[in-house]
Amino acid sequence: MNRMSIPEFIIELKKGYSGPLEYQQRSEKRVYIRVPRENIQDIAFVIFRKMGAKFSIASGVDVQKGFEVLYHFTFDRDNFICTVRTLAPRDDPKLDSIASIVPGALWIEREIYEILGVVFTGHPKLKRLVKAEFIGEHEFPFRKDFDQKKFKEKHKLPIPK
Amino acid sequence: MPKLSTKWIKKSPWVYHVGTGGCNNCDIEILDCLTPRFDVERFGIKLVVSPRHADVLLVSGPVTYHIKSRLQEVYQQVPKPCVVACIGACACSMGIFKDAYSVAGPVDRVIKEIDPNAIFVYVPGCPPKPETMIMALVKALQKI
Numbered sequence: 640m641n642r643m644s645i646p647e648f649i650i651e652l653k654k655g656y657s658g659p660l661e662y663q664q665r666s667e668k669r670v671y672i673r674v675p676r677e678n679i680q681d682i683a684f685v686i687f688r689k690m691g692a693k694f695s696i697a698s699g700v701d702v703q704k705g706f707e708v709l710y711h712f713t714f715d716r717d718n719f720i721c722t723v724r725t726l727a728p729r730d731d732p733k734l735d736s737i738a739s740i741v742p743g744a745l746w747i748e749r750e751i752y753e754i755l756g757v758v759f760t761g762h763p764k765l766k767r768l769v770k771a772e773f774i775g776e777h778e779f780p781f782r783k784d785f786d787q788k789k790f791k792e793k794h795k796l797p798i799p800k
Numbered sequence: 801m802p803k804l805s806t807k808w809i810k811k812s813p814w815v816y817h818v819g820t821g822g823c824n825n826c827d828i829e830i831l832d833c834l835t836p837r838f839d840v841e842r843f844g845i846k847l848v849v850s851p852r853h854a855d856v857l858l859v860s861g862p863v864t865y866h867i868k869s870r871l872q873e874v875y876q877q878v879p880k881p882c883v884v885a886c887i888g889a890c891a892c893s894m895g896i897f898k899d900a901y902s903v904a905g906p907v908d909r910v911i912k913e914i915d916p917n918a919i920f921v922y923v924p925g926c927p928p929k930p931e932t933m934i935m936a937l938v939k940a941l942q943k944i
């Protein structure tokens with residue numbers, strides 16, 4: 640059985656997905672695709688449902704322009720990883736939830752929500768998952784502007800010297 | 801003469817594994833110990849599924865606020881005397897997670913809050929090798 644290479648994958652992807660897309664191939668095994676945040680559900684549908692990729696994990700990063708959420712899809716049979724990156728602006732950190740398409744994304748979206756503060760609209764149960772109970776709902780420790788010292792003073796935790 | 805209870809521990813320590821928020825690498829290394837390559841069962845070291853059966857607690861990871869009360873509860877359920885083995889740099893001294901927003905303290909500090917006389921053995925390393933862990937247990941049991 641022959642394997643699908645990354646350029647072939649992009650051609651295949653463009654057949655199913657018509658929205659704007661920017662891609663960058665880093666190596667034979669890795670491709671990054673950047674899509675606007677309105678299209679994240681469409682691309683997840685094409686990659687996950689139609690092309691049968693496996694959803695590994697999503698990760699969230701605080702970058703200069705806002706919060707970047709990266710969805711990592713693996714193509715086990717074809718031996719490469721496709722990362723879909725999308726940006727939620729800082730003043731309106733909202734993204735469409737892909738949990739209705741990819742059930743495995745339920746928990747990781749909750750986790751990104753609680754520690755980075757990205758709100759996933761359409762998520763069936765968006766509430767905190769792993770953050771300790773005493774930390775407030777609106778304290779996001781993975782944001783760059785999170786002040787460790789103020790946080791520790793507020794909750795009366797030992798302050799490091 | 802040693803007490804009867806300590807005599808049994810020395811022959812065949814039963815271990816219980818508690819993960820307290822590490823990066824999972826130490827946990828995997830602990831499981832490595834149980835594989836046929838190292839085969840700790842030939843020394844009588846056996847993994848048990850309940851803290852009530854255990855003689856040694858293998859704790860890996862810095863103690864997060866979430867797990868703090870659970871770790872103390874597990875410790876109280878272990879029949880005494882018991883040994884707490886801090887596996888990895890995180891459990892010994894919080895390691896790379898020092899000063900993080902969610903870390904309550906290293907394992908010894910958390911357990912000493914409820915039992916100041918607890919016995920500890922520290923196995924530093926990130927993660928420690930299975931041989932190191934076996935050696936640490938052997939040394940700890942000689943000292944009891």
Ligand code: SF4
Pocket residue numbers: 822823824825826860861862887888889890891895896925926927
């Ligand atoms: S000591 Fe190293 S390997 Fe072990 S839990 Fe900590 S960071 Fe992970």
